Amino acid sequence: MNCNEEVVELMHQYLDGDLASNDEEKLRSHLNSCEDCQQHFRELKQTVALVTANIDLQPSQDFTMKVMNGLPKETKRTTVKRWVRVHPLLTAAAIFFIFMSSSLLTTWNQDHALTYPKGMNLVVENDTVIVPEGIIIHEDLEVKNGNVRVDGAVEGDVIIINGEHLTASAGSVTGEIKQVDEVFSWLWYKIKEMTAEVFDVFDE
Amino acid sequence: MIEEKIVKSIKLVKKGDQSAFEEIVEHFQGKVFAICFRMVGNKHEAEDIAQEAFIRAYINIQSYDENRKFATWLYRIATNLAIDRMRKKKPDYYLDAEIQGGEGLTLYSQIPDDNRLPEDEVESLETQSYIQKEIMALPAKYRSIIALRFIDELSLKEISEILEIPVGTVKTRIHRGREALRKKLRNV
Structure with missing residues (x-):
C-alpha cells in the first residue's frame, strides 16, 4: 500500500465520515503496521480537534441589539405591502377606482368655461346655449357650465352640468333632461354612462 | 424544542412580526460570528459582517424556502458577504506561501494589558491566535470551507450548497x- 497517497486519502475520508467499512478495515490494519502513517493520522486528528474546539469566541454583548436597531423600520408601508400581497384582487379594484375617480375629478376641475358640442348650429347668448328653431339635433346634447334653451328639437337626452334647463315654448326633447349640479352626482352620472356603454358593447 | 421555536419565529417574521427576529439573532449569532471570524480573522470586521448578514436575512426573509434548513440559508448570506470583504481586502495566498506575520493577531493583541488572565488561559489564547493566524494564511476558498466544516460541523453536501460548488471540490479543499x-x- 502506498503510504503517501492512498492511505492519506483514506484518513481524510475517515475524518469526513464517509469511509466505507471495508476501507476502514484497510486503514486500520495499515496504521497498525506503519509508524509514519500513525503519526500522520494523529496529527490530522489533533488539527481537527484544535480547529474545532477552540471556539469560545462570542460577539459582543450588544450584538442582537445592534442588529435589531439596524433593521428597516416596520412602517405603515410594509403593512400595506403585505396587505397588497394577500389581497391582490381587492387591490386591483381599489387602484382602478382611485384612478377612475381622480381622472374624472380632474376633468371636473379643469374648466369652468362653458362647453358645448361644436358644429351643431347651436347659438350662444351669454351663458345660454340655444338650440334655434328649425334645428334638429339627432343625438344627445351635453352642456357644461351653462344653461340650455331648446327652441328647436333634440332627438336624444339633454344633459346640463352646472346649469339649468330654461323651459322654452316651442322646443322639444325626445329623451330625458338631466341636470347635474354636484360633483358627486356628476361622477355618478359619468359612471352610469360608462356602464351603459360597456353594456352597449356587449349588446352589439 | 429550540428548533421548533426557531421555525415558529421564522414564520412570524415572514408575516411581518419584526420582534420575532430577535430570537433568531440570539440563536444563530455565535455560529455566524465565528464563521465570519474564521474567514476574515478580525473580530471587529467579523461582527460587522455578521450583523449585515442578519439584516440581509431579515430583508430577504420572503425568499427563504421553509422546506430547507434555515442555518444553511443564513450561512450562505454570511459567507458571501465575508468572501466579498476578503476579495476587496487582498489577493489570495497560496498554500505554499510563507506565513505573513501579524495576520489574525488583531483580536488578541487588542486585549488591554491590565486585563490579567490566568496563565493557562493566556496560553490557550496564544494557541487560538496561532491557529487563527495559520487559517488566515490559507487561501480564502479554503478558509470558508474550513469555517463551515469546523464551526457547525456541516456535512459536505450542505457546504457544497452554501458555497455553490460541487461536493467533490468541497472534499478536495477540505483535505488540502x-x-x-x-x-x-x-x-x-
Missing part, C-alpha cells in the same frame, strides 16, 4: 486545507 493546517499545527 486539513493537510496544510496539519503541517503548521503539529507542534502546538
Whole structure:
C-alpha cells in the first residue's frame, strides 16, 4: 500500500465520515503496521480537534441589539405591502377606482368655461346655449357650465352640468333632461354612462 | 424544542412580526460570528459582517424556502458577504506561501494589558491566535470551507450548497486545507 497517497486519502475520508467499512478495515490494519502513517493520522486528528474546539469566541454583548436597531423600520408601508400581497384582487379594484375617480375629478376641475358640442348650429347668448328653431339635433346634447334653451328639437337626452334647463315654448326633447349640479352626482352620472356603454358593447 | 421555536419565529417574521427576529439573532449569532471570524480573522470586521448578514436575512426573509434548513440559508448570506470583504481586502495566498506575520493577531493583541488572565488561559489564547493566524494564511476558498466544516460541523453536501460548488471540490479543499493546517499545527 502506498503510504503517501492512498492511505492519506483514506484518513481524510475517515475524518469526513464517509469511509466505507471495508476501507476502514484497510486503514486500520495499515496504521497498525506503519509508524509514519500513525503519526500522520494523529496529527490530522489533533488539527481537527484544535480547529474545532477552540471556539469560545462570542460577539459582543450588544450584538442582537445592534442588529435589531439596524433593521428597516416596520412602517405603515410594509403593512400595506403585505396587505397588497394577500389581497391582490381587492387591490386591483381599489387602484382602478382611485384612478377612475381622480381622472374624472380632474376633468371636473379643469374648466369652468362653458362647453358645448361644436358644429351643431347651436347659438350662444351669454351663458345660454340655444338650440334655434328649425334645428334638429339627432343625438344627445351635453352642456357644461351653462344653461340650455331648446327652441328647436333634440332627438336624444339633454344633459346640463352646472346649469339649468330654461323651459322654452316651442322646443322639444325626445329623451330625458338631466341636470347635474354636484360633483358627486356628476361622477355618478359619468359612471352610469360608462356602464351603459360597456353594456352597449356587449349588446352589439 | 429550540428548533421548533426557531421555525415558529421564522414564520412570524415572514408575516411581518419584526420582534420575532430577535430570537433568531440570539440563536444563530455565535455560529455566524465565528464563521465570519474564521474567514476574515478580525473580530471587529467579523461582527460587522455578521450583523449585515442578519439584516440581509431579515430583508430577504420572503425568499427563504421553509422546506430547507434555515442555518444553511443564513450561512450562505454570511459567507458571501465575508468572501466579498476578503476579495476587496487582498489577493489570495497560496498554500505554499510563507506565513505573513501579524495576520489574525488583531483580536488578541487588542486585549488591554491590565486585563490579567490566568496563565493557562493566556496560553490557550496564544494557541487560538496561532491557529487563527495559520487559517488566515490559507487561501480564502479554503478558509470558508474550513469555517463551515469546523464551526457547525456541516456535512459536505450542505457546504457544497452554501458555497455553490460541487461536493467533490468541497472534499478536495477540505483535505488540502486539513493537510496544510496539519503541517503548521503539529507542534502546538
